[in-house]
Amino acid sequence: MLSKKTKYGIKALVHLAKQEESSPVQIGTISLAENISQKFLESILLSLKKTGFLGSKKGKGGGYYLLKDPKDIPMTTVMRVLEGPIAMVPCVSLNFYEKCADCPDENTCAVNKIMLEVRDSTLKIFKNTTLHDLCL
Amino acid sequence: MLSKKTKYGIKALVHLAKQEESSPVQIGTISLAENISQKFLESILLSLKKTGFLGSKKGKGGGYYLLKDPKDIPMTTVMRVLEGPIAMVPCVSLNFYEKCADCPDENTCAVNKIMLEVRDSTLKIFKNTTLHDLCL
DNA sequence: TTTTACCCTACTAAATCTATAGGGTATTAG
């Protein structure tokens, strides 16, 4: 299941991507428009800033804005920053790989096998979908 | 992320599907072979019995056994019983649908849109993979 | 210089996960 953090984060990014001018949007504006707790959204936007998706401007007329063209932001990067691994088990994760404690051999593991397939098909979708595509 | 319950459940089902004879297999045997806590496995197998996947035999020489041919058990049904919804958000779930509290309109929701795609591709894999396929 | 709006830390209630504990009961081998 997708965490609220990820869901809200995507919604906020889409909100920003939909702006015609690239002028900063305030947290309060987004939280109101997308029905998100303002303080919670604040922490999400902050992490999106730290990971290089957003820029910010302080003071009056300030807010957050996208640093890149929405067409250049694939959903893989968004998902990995907000949600973490895309795979359903760590042993098939590309960016968050971990060996399973209980599993003696990944190559003969039935779970590994099918989850690898699922990861590939999901990854394909996220790779071929940009933030811009979500705005249509 | 896949819960241990689901992971262990699949491993146990595969273990049973690999049996040549359909004689019952004891919990202890499975827990030892698959490195799963026996008591935890017990509760998982019990739930698989209640949902119609397994039969059991008490007393000496007893254990659990599959009720159907592994070729007739698609992973969709396994996943739904063990893990719950296949979709990443309730609003795109077929069997566990729930409306999002924050979202005014699903049809224009960006998250809904992409998660629907992911659900479809994942579902397709689970539908076309049976327990038997995992034994190869 | 005051207001605005981002920045940061710490904490917490609730839920879920991953078991463990401790026994009860039906079945069957001998």
Added chain:
DNA sequence: CTAATACCCTATAGATTTAGTAGGGTAAAA
């Protein structure tokens, strides 16, 4: 018959994660 086997069932609990809340600090601009 009876004793061992192995499933059946309930309750509980520690750990982790989630989804926030509280409370203030700081930089920038009007």
